[in-house]
Amino acid sequence: MEELDTVMAPDIDQPASRDWSSDQEEALRVWIALARCYSTFSRAVAIKIQEYGLTTPQFGVLEALYHLGPLSLGDLAAKLLVTGGNVTYVMDRLEDHGFVYRERSPEDRRVIQAKLTEKGRSLIDGVFLGHAEYVEHLTRHLEREERAELRRLLKKLGTGVARQDLRSTLQTD
Numbered sequence: 182m183e184e185l186d187t188v189m190a191p192d193i194d195q196p197a198s199r200d201w202s203s204d205q206e207e208a209l210r211v212w213i214a215l216a217r218c219y220s221t222f223s224r225a226v227a228i229k230i231q232e233y234g235l236t237t238p239q240f241g242v243l244e245a246l247y248h249l250g251p252l253s254l255g256d257l258a259a260k261l262l263v264t265g266g267n268v269t270y271v272m273d274r275l276e277d278h279g280f281v282y283r284e285r286s287p288e289d290r291r292v293i294q295a296k297l298t299e300k301g302r303s304l305i306d307g308v309f310l311g312h313a314e315y316v317e318h319l320t321r322h323l324e325r326e327e328r329a330e331l332r333r334l335l336k337k338l339g340t341g342v343a344r345q346d347l348r349s350t351l352q353t354d
Contacts, residue, residue: 243305
């Protein structure tokens with residue numbers, strides 16, 4: 182009986198057949214290229230950020246507070262595309278280093294605001310220009326017009342998915 186099962190079973194060492202359309206193949210290739218590019222780009226940025234003695238989420242918090250001013254923890258989570266729990270953890274680490282502090286909002290005592298300390302402002306002020314120069318350096322592989330077009334296309338794709346696909350998926354779950 183085992184011999185018969187072996188003969189009839191598909192060869193698991195062979196690639197699966199490609200039963201999808203050319204449009205689906207193209208879409209899959211876009212996804213793979215986007216994911217690989219993001220992974221590589223974010224890894225390069227994370228290595229640079231480590232030179233400042235920070236993690237990428239810590240840098241994100243400092244940068245957001247530096248450019249936007251005090252933010253509620255909820256607004257900070259939304260800006261950084263992370264959960265509230267993640268913001269709390271990152272804020273704890275940054276507070277331990279004296280870079281940020283939390284304060285209740287004077288307008289709504291239920292809201293906790295994140296704020297930079299002088300030490301945190303000094304740190305981000307000292308590294309941000311170098312960070313911007315490094316990110317510009319990473320994008321040197323594209324011409325100015327290509328960077329603008331890529332940004333436009335990525336925004337179009339992300340906005341379309343958020344408006345039409347993500348919302349409908351979340352509403353049905």
